[in-house]
Amino acid sequence: MxxxxxxxxxxxxxxxxxxxxxxxxxxxxxxxxxxxxxxxxxxxxxxxxxxxxxxxxxxxxxxxxxxxxxxxxxxxxxxxxxxxxxxxxxxxxxxxxxxxxxxxxxxxxxxxxxxxxxxxxxxxxxxxxxxxxxxxxxxxxxxxxxxxxxxxxxxxxxxxxxxxxISFRPIGFNLMPEKFTLGQLQRMYEAILGRSLDKRNFRRKIMKINILSATDEKEYDVPHKPAQYFKFNEANYKSLVETGFDNFSF
Amino acid sequence: MxxxxxxxxxxxxxxxxxxxxxxxxxxxxxxxxxxxxxxxxxxxxxxxxxxxxxxxxxxxxxxxxxxxxxxxxxxxxxxxxxxxxxxxxxxxxxxxxxxxxxxxxxxxxxxxxxxxxxxxxxxxxxxxxxxxxxxxxxxxxxxxxxxxxxxxxxxxxxxxxxxxxISFRPIGFNLMPEKFTLGQLQRMYEAILGRSLDKRNFRRKIMKINILSATDEKEYDVPHKPAQYFKFNEANYKSLVETGFDNFSF
DNA sequence: AATACTTAGTGTAATTCGTACACTTTCAAA
DNA sequence: TTTGAAAGTGTACGAATTACACTAAGTATT
Missing domain, CATH: 3.90.79.10 (Nucleoside Triphosphate Pyrophosphohydrolase)
Incomplete structure (x- = not known):
């Protein structure tokens, strides 16, 4: 053969x-x-x-x-x-x-x-x-x-x-600028997953995971309450991975 | 180019x-x-x-x-x-x-x-x-x-x-004979996942999912309490899939 | 100056899910 | 008769998931 x-x-x-x-x-x-x-x-x-x-x-x-x-x-x-x-x-x-x-x-x-x-x-x-x-x-x-x-x-x-x-690894940050608001981040997840997410549940989970760092900057010139900007915290994510954590489902 | x-x-x-x-x-x-x-x-x-x-x-x-x-x-x-x-x-x-x-x-x-x-x-x-x-x-x-x-x-x-x-779809049944015991099924999952599973938790979940049918056959000639044989229920699995269910993690 | 509009930001309660854990039963073999 | 080996079974605790509504802070409009 x-x-x-x-x-x-x-x-x-x-x-x-x-x-x-x-x-x-x-x-x-x-x-x-x-x-x-x-x-x-x-x-x-x-x-x-x-x-x-x-x-x-x-x-x-x-x-x-x-x-x-x-x-x-x-x-x-x-x-x-x-x-x-x-x-x-x-x-x-x-x-x-x-x-x-x-x-x-x-x-x-x-x-x-x-x-x-x-x-x-x-x-x-x-x-x-x-x-x-x-x-x-x-x-x-x-x-x-x-x-x-x-x-x-x-x-x-x-x-x-x-x-x-994306529900195992936070790869979506590759789509985002360095600084982003939680609203933008949620819309990114919604765009990929094709369904809408609950704002409070989304925020609670992403903040609990602790892979974001708050900056001291805010939106400006927006016709609504300005949102705080966050960054992705690579170091925190790496130590999270070492614990075996892989639950990024929203 | x-x-x-x-x-x-x-x-x-x-x-x-x-x-x-x-x-x-x-x-x-x-x-x-x-x-x-x-x-x-x-x-x-x-x-x-x-x-x-x-x-x-x-x-x-x-x-x-x-x-x-x-x-x-x-x-x-x-x-x-x-x-x-x-x-x-x-x-x-x-x-x-x-x-x-x-x-x-x-x-x-x-x-x-x-x-x-x-x-x-x-x-x-x-x-x-x-x-x-x-x-x-x-x-x-x-x-x-x-x-x-x-x-x-x-x-x-x-x-x-x-x-x-295998934690999304029950593909492991392709490794099994038509009839198998719950112990054999659990050992299959353990062999693939590379870790041991709790017997009671495994059984509770697989029975709750309802993709197995009990047969009226039992093991025989085994030096311990003989186990019941089960079959994979393809029809039940298909209707389960239609509900969007995909959690087969043990 | 007042109002309308838009998104930011926040907590609680109910339910489901995951996990840890021990004893009795039934067979063959010694 | 005893021993060994795997089958079979329930409960309680903590964690995670889900559903849900109002106030705050800006700009734009009148």
Missing amino acids: RRKEIIRPDLNPNVSVDCVIFGFDFQQLKVLLIEREGDFPDEKSRLALPGNLIYDDENLNMAVNRVLKELTGLDNIFLKQIGAFGGVDRISKETDKEWLRSIRAHPDARVITVAYYSLVRISDYLPAASSFAVTANWYNVDEIKDLAFDHYTILKTGLNQLRRE | RRKEIIRPDLNPNVSVDCVIFGFDFQQLKVLLIEREGDFPDEKSRLALPGNLIYDDENLNMAVNRVLKELTGLDNIFLKQIGAFGGVDRISKETDKEWLRSIRAHPDARVITVAYYSLVRISDYLPAASSFAVTANWYNVDEIKDLAFDHYTILKTGLNQLRRE
Whole structure:
């Protein structure tokens, strides 16, 4: 059986990385999508996750970090693998096939993609810094109904994993600026979880966990009682982890 | 940037699937490993996860199901993807490189592997039915300290994912025979979670969840009070899922 | 200056869930 | 008859979860 490896090395599958880049604008959960050139039946199907084939001298981490750097100008951003998708008939949409014929040497080769999700501060993202030859924009996650290839499946899978992960680890802080109010933090959790939370219960739990430090700054110029700003306390979180604590469900 | 896709299609990475096949012998959690031929410094490094390159006309699911069928003779067994591993220097152990030179046409090509874990009833596994040209055996998971390539990392990652998943979904029943005692079920949870559980608390919760049906059969010929046999009640579990229930932590 | 609007900020009570803990029963083996 | 081994069973305490409503402090409007 192992001999089959010897007689079938010729046309190996291509491997790409695709990235679900989440952001948060203090209102809704956003995803960064690229708009492809060409004729597409509707806007949805011309939108795709940013991604690219991986180079021969790269490993997976290098490839996904390169794609992110090219697109957002950012290094060292939070990344987690969603998984590998696809195979021989992953690309079934006819317009996608045509598009691939226009840009790839071997358009019929199977492409297996390894997908990641990442969490970025929208304010850090500089569209102008992008070296991507395509336009990229933020879209509300809950308004996306379809995407190119199987990217909608990847988006949904990534969102489900994010929802699960965030109740074990406070990874949502990667979406927030350094200083934030408790109201903003709660809206971030609500945007990711897709449901509203009780303000008092949320505050009691986050303060009890003790991973926030109050600053002496407040909001100003807001047409309501100004809120206090807090920071994420990395050191407190680390010592919390060492106790085995992993309950961040709200 | 997209143009790079055109000028770099020549040596694409190979993609393999590897499988962490878990079993349970009513005492400990087991994993099915293959023993490679050749000279290796010790027994550990000659042991590897079963796996193979994927064919050009297969997708990932077909490939992993094929590998499982070839090795175990079993179809339709529980499978969950762990993720994609590796890249250009995934294979760093010298003995592994030598072994690959002996069996592959392009031993230096990068291999990215997509790993899965599966849960099988040990009693269903028929070693004789295997068409693999290598010997395969069950090993106690907690006695494995190292494996070929990066397979030990894959095993640990898979075990961690299994531990997390089993507290949301009762997937452990895939390891059990149709009829089992509550003691056997508890030992299965203990083997996966790696810690002992309180008998009364375990029983109270599993009975409250109401996903077991009592049979009218009992153990016999056992040197202690014979235990009642239970079955997993799929229908009850399905209606439970519809309520949104997903707390299977013990 | 008064009013309206908006979000910040705060406590309590009821319920459910998690956890710790010990003795009797029933079989086979000695 | 005794011994050993696992089955089977209930209670009490503390922690966590949930539901719920009013006052405070700003800006904007009139």
